[in-house]
Amino acid sequence: METPAPTTRFADPPAGTPRRPGGRSARVRRRVLDTVITLLVERGYDALTVDAVAERSGVHRTTVYRRWRDVGGLLADVLAEATGDDWQPRDTGSLRGDLEAINQEVHEALTAEPPLTGALIAASFRSPPAAAALRAFWADRYERCAVVVARAVARGEAPAGTDARALLVAATAPVYHELLLLRSGADLTVAAQAARTAAVAARAGAFVTA
């Protein structure tokens, strides 16, 4: 004659936001996320299973499944934690130089071993939370890079009204495309070439929208 026990717990917050975020939950979260990074670095993406994370971290399988649902959820949480860093684009003195510097970092991230970025992207195709986290990460990055365009406009390297995002996408997209999709064994010249092209197009006013 009591109220029936709820069949599902954790109804409202789907993952990562316990209503008692204190001591134990915090410790569990920390141990799990640390383990995710460790496993990813040591054994790569394919070895990153929920079971492996659970065993290695000493947290029970069921707990991981309930709080993070799957590997994508785990990666999303790791990524969310990493998004709030203090990264800023370098200031090299020219638009082309700035874009080249950005593209070099993109190139490094995409060719790093183990392929952490690649793992996140692969996961984003299977897990909506991972996709959302990655989208947020990139939105943040592109926003911070807008200052590069502002500086270029101030120097007269691009006309006023230049669409910063479009310019940045044009500069970086070829690097992602070659390395991630076409998987050509592209070296750093791709990064430089794409940056140069975007700078030329910007000067010609190709990114002025209105």
Add this chain to the structure above:
Amino acid sequence: METPAPTTRFADPPAGTPRRPGGRSARVRRRVLDTVITLLVERGYDALTVDAVAERSGVHRTTVYRRWRDVGGLLADVLAEATGDDWQPRDTGSLRGDLEAINQEVHEALTAEPPLTGALIAASFRSPPAAAALRAFWADRYERCAVVVARAVARGEAPAGTDARALLVAATAPVYHELLLLRSGADLTVAAQAARTAAVAARAGAFVTA
């Protein structure tokens, strides 16, 4: 006192190339590949398991596993079959128009429902055969598109020595980037904008390598 039976069959050709490609093997292949496409269209990528394909096609699980190994192998075979079509880029009379037409097709492919292209790309991150097939497909497409650049050079819209592949990648990469990675709800203007930018850069000689 006979030679011991080999424990593994299908040693040399890993997939899809039986040494007796005749009647039965051909029928099995056809039924399986048709089923892959059907399932992909009807239920999407996540429902595309080896078991589902086996059951639906009436071919035994074991046979599918032996010939195609996994879902990636199945998709790779489907893709290989689709690569040999007679596709050609449209001739609109201008570089910008040609690039726009190409980008429109890319846009369509990436936003099609169900997301067949997306499924292939997702699979390419997990299966080397699928990745190889996709790479071959794109290499073929970019090669066929080179004629667009040749026409542009002939019309004087780009200087001689323009790197066709670099130009085409610059034109198309932003569309893939926005739709696949950034997942912004980008409409066709992205396609047009990227084509326009690439055309401007080409005219300015941004793709002349030497």
Add this chain to the structure above:
DNA sequence: TCCTTAAAGCGACGACTGTTGCGATAAGAT
């Protein structure tokens, strides 16, 4: 300090994945 109950731990389960050994069938050569 005590109480309520959110969250973690536990064991078992059904479903699915991929493999193996063996027998049955038929492709392709003679």
Add this chain to the structure above:
DNA sequence: ATCTTATCGCAACAGTCGTCGCTTTAAGGA
């Protein structure tokens, strides 16, 4: 027509994935 053997069908298996009902622990409020 006959024979060899590549390929397919079959059944059973271990391993993994994700879930569920239940118990135990401890977070956070009184």
